[in-house]
Structure formats: structure tokens, C-alpha cells
Amino acid sequence: MDVRGRVARLRRAYAPHEHRPLGGYLVALGAYGGVIAGLTAVVRVTRTPVPQAPSTSDVVLLGIATHKLSRLLSKDAITSPLRAPFTSYDRPIGHGEVMEQVRDQGSGTRHALGELLSCPFCLAVWVATGLTGGLVLAPRLTRLVATALTSVAASDFLQLAYATAQRKADGGAVPERDDD
Template sequence: MTKLAESVRETADEYRQGANRPLGGYVVAMTAFAGLAGAAGAVAALRGTSGRRISPYDLILMTAGTHKLARLISKDAITSPLRMPFTRYRDSAGPAEVTEEVREDGELRHAIGELVSCPFCLAVWVATGFSIGFLFAPRFTRIAASALTAVAGADYLQLIYANLQQSAED
């Protein structure tokens, strides 16, 4: 076992090339994700809900809802207390959004910081949550996804309005 551990450590060090890459934290995050998704899949199979399909309409809701919720969690100023243990504030980044740096201390803390501050990374988790929601609580999930989709649409309309207003003033 010691030889295997040493081999993994050497390979990880070679991979990192001196950079601070929290590979151990990534392993914990991937294990948690796989465990949650696997458990949900097993429960769905036992309950007979694993054959449910997501309609094209629900997929559109889930797509827009995933975009909005991932962005809300990872970039919104109001959700910064959720990210605070894993990130540090850097600057404002557009309407109601902030830019943050990932905390470097601790592999798990660093890995979670990268996850919760990246809307692209977080979208995988959010979409999986919506998928599980559609299996077990489709009505509630549809309502939540609809609300998030409406907010995403409103955001785009606000940005379009602001751009048109600025163009008219110039």
C-alpha cells in the first residue's frame, strides 16, 4: 500500500508541475457528487421512477434555471456569505455580481472554492439537482425552474434595456 501511495503522490506532483492544484479536494468533491448521484439513481430504481423522461419543455426550464441558479450561487453579491469560507472578495463584476479569489489554504477548501465561484463548474451540480428533482418532485422542481427561468429572462431584458438606454444617450 505504501508503494501505491508513493506512486500516486509522485504522479500528482508531476501533474501539478509546481502549481497549487488541490487534487485531493477534487477527489473528495467527485466522490461526493458520484455518491449523491448514485444514491439518487438507486432510490429512483427502487421506487420505479428511474424510467421517467424529462420533456423538451422541462429541459428548457432546467437549462435556463440551471444557468440562473449556478450564476446566482457563484457570482451574485447577495450569496457571497455562502462562498466566503472558500473565497475572498476582489472586485465588483457587473450588475449585482462580484469577482472573488479562491482561498489557497487546504485542498478541500480550495477545491470547493473553485466549484462555488465558477458558474460553469457549478452548473453540473445544479443540473444534476434539477434532474433528481424531476425524478422525485417534478411539480415542485418545475415551479422552481420556472421561477429561475423567469428571473434569467428578466435579467436579459434589464441588460437589453440598459444597453438601449445607453445607446439613446450617446
């Protein structure tokens, strides 16, 4: 039996009452493995030393930057053109973010990419891998980019805290627009 037949049989056994694009997930897993292999090859060819362990400050910086970049890519209204081939607009969810639904028509790979691109938790693995690879291959540039993303994340929390404090000061009244 060919690979497609095996995947189809596995999908029917795995989720007989729900569409789960296992073949598309395999493609995504293969692509992720390719990214890891590519990063590893570049590190070996360039003979770039890999740190024994990242510093605590780098882990915190990249963690916050991963959070912000994952949300920007997966939920921000401005980045919706990147997701549009794989998702469809559902509704705004506030503060410049949108909810999108994965497109059901098309291939399993298209569906899997829609899930990946619209889920900040799913996308975070890819973003963290890219930032970690950047930390090894171009540490100064990666720290600079991560610092900017971390600053935006801190600003987001301050904006939300300010809006919350303003609502409490105004007796709980909700302003016309929270994102002003």
C-alpha cells in the same frame, strides 16, 4: 504507498509548477458520485418511474434554470456568505455580481470547493444533476422552481437590453449605476 502519497506524487507529476489540489478534486468527485448514488437509491426505493426521455421543453426549462441558479450561487453578492469560507472577495463585476479568489490556505478539499463554488460552469453540473433528480422525484415542484429561475434569467436579459437601449438613446452616456 497510501492514497495520500499516491495523490501527492501524481500532483507533482501532473502540475509541478502550479498548485492543483487533486486530492480535493477526488473528494469533490466522490461527493458527486455519492449524490448520484443517493438519487438513484431514492428512485429505486420509491419505485419512481424514470421517463424514457425528457421533453424538449423540460430540457430548455432546466437549462435556463441551471444557468441562473449556477450564477446566483457562484457570483451573486447576496450569496457570498455561502462562498466566504472557501473564497475571498476581490472586486465587483457589475449587476450585483462579485469576483472572488479561491483561498490558498487550508486543505486541498477547501481549495477544490472554493473553485467549485466560485465557478458557474463547474457548479452547473451539480445544479443540473439536482434539477434533473428533482424532475424525476418531484416534477411539479421542480418545474415550478425552474420556471421561477427561468423567469429571473429572462428578466436579467431584459434589464441588460433595456440598459443598453437607454445608453444608446442617451448618446452612449453611462448611467451612474447600471443596476438601478
